[in-house]
Amino acid sequence: MANYQKINVEAKSLSNFKANSDIPAANAQTDRIDETWSGTNEQWWNWYTSLADNSKEPLNQETLIPLNEQVAPQLPSIKELQQELAEPYPISEEQIQQFQTDSYIRIKNILSPGSLSLLRQELKQLFYRHHKLDPNRKFSSMELMWQESDTVKEFVLSKRLGKLAANLLQVSSVRVYHDDFLCKEPGCGRTPWHYDGFHYPIASNNIGTFWIPLQLTPKAMGPLELAKGMELHKLVKEIPFDKFSQSHDHAIREMLQALDIQVDSEPFLLGEVSFQHCLNVHGAGANHTNEQRIAFGISYFENGSRVISSPTLISGDWQKFMPGIQPSEIISSPYNPIVYDLVD
Numbered sequence: 507m508a509n510y511q512k513i514n515v516e517a518k519s520l521s522n523f524k525a526n527s528d529i530p531a532a533n534a535q536t537d538r539i540d541e542t543w544s545g546t547n548e549q550w551w552n553w554y555t556s557l558a559d560n561s562k563e564p565l566n567q568e569t570l571i572p573l574n575e576q577v578a579p580q581l582p583s584i585k586e587l588q589q590e591l592a593e594p595y596p597i598s599e600e601q602i603q604q605f606q607t608d609s610y611i612r613i614k615n616i617l618s619p620g621s622l623s624l625l626r627q628e629l630k631q632l633f634y635r636h637h638k639l640d641p642n643r644k645f646s647s648m649e650l651m652w653q654e655s656d657t658v659k660e661f662v663l664s665k666r667l668g669k670l671a672a673n674l675l676q677v678s679s680v681r682v683y684h685d686d687f688l689c690k691e692p693g694c695g696r697t698p699w700h701y702d703g704f705h706y707p708i709a710s711n712n713i714g715t716f717w718i719p720l721q722l723t724p725k726a727m728g729p730l731e732l733a734k735g736m737e738l739h740k741l742v743k744e745i746p747f748d749k750f751s752q753s754h755d756h757a758i759r760e761m762l763q764a765l766d767i768q769v770d771s772e773p774f775l776l777g778e779v780s781f782q783h784c785l786n787v788h789g790a791g792a793n794h795t796n797e798q799r800i801a802f803g804i805s806y807f808e809n810g811s812r813v814i815s816s817p818t819l820i821s822g823d824w825q826k827f828m829p830g831i832q833p834s835e836i837i838s839s840p841y842n843p844i845v846y847d848l849v850d
């Protein structure tokens with residue numbers, strides 16, 4: 507580990523943290539993580555966000571920050587959207603190298619305000635087609651939305667994003683793993699520190715995720731917090747994961763502070779996205795504003811990758827994302843089409 511002085515981080519005793527009530531009963535019998543997740547992927551996200559330690563950034567539900575209403579941009583027609591998404595995004599060699607060193611990159615103006623508004627509108631309609639309004643819900647998530655909407659499909663299977671992912675990962679061909687609608691309601695807490703490679707049941711490090719915020723996202727709204735460095739995950743891997751408490755998140759934060767690791771938690775402009783490598787260590791802030799923080803995630807992986815031999819509960823209900831594919835098999839289900847191939 508070239509750049510980090512190794513330190514020994516002790517996970518705090520579990521008794522320091524609240525017990526977790528969001529884990530399905532079948533997964534709550536033992537402290538093992540090498541077992542199958544027994545809930546849905548939405549339950550997975552609810553459980554996962556409950557592992558965030560919010561003690562340093564307490565939420566005050568009575569004093570949420572009011573935001574100015576944003577002017578709604580004109581929505582593009584489907585033809586205009588298709589034209590925008592067919593256009594390759596020019597990325598420089600320097601940006602690729604920066605991504606490979608830092609483990610993430612932020613890029614501005616990848617998508618136009620009109621296209622983002624259209625995507626936001628479509629995702630919300632889809633979400634509320636499946637879910638009732640619930641004032642008690644703080645975190646909402648839904649995956650595979652591209653299977654239900656031609657508009658969302660345009661984004662997920664776009665050459666613009668697929669080629670950019672392949673170029674940054676330095677691979678010749680990528681498939682989609684899944685998409686993710688991630689909505690933090692006003693007053694929703696943090697997303698715990700993690701690296702996605704710990705979650706993905708894919709036997710490859712050539713995996714990356716676009717995080718696409720669908721509104722201006724100031725710090726108070728909970729943008730992604732991206733730690734810099736491709737090696738940092740090795741230290742995170744040594745911290746024991748506890749499925750019942752906030753100890754893992756807490757210990758990673760202590761480590762980042764102790765090692766004075768650079769963390770990028772700057773606001774996101776509209777049209778700005780991040781692309782994080784599956785080894786990037788990241789989390790996200792709490793939403794202290796009175797508006798929803800909606801982000802759309804899309805993950806791509808190198809064509810030809812296999813499922814790991816023994817997925818764990820950390821991967822959630824992963825078979826939903828690649829129906830019919832078994833552990834150790836090459837991932838090529840109809841839900842994982844090739845989005846970009848150099849020879850196309």
Ligand SMILES: O=C(O)CCC(=O)C(=O)O
Pocket residue numbers: 686688697702715788789790801803
């Ligand atoms: O949107 C968020 O709060 C977190 C997203 C994230 O960490 C992820 O998709 O890996």
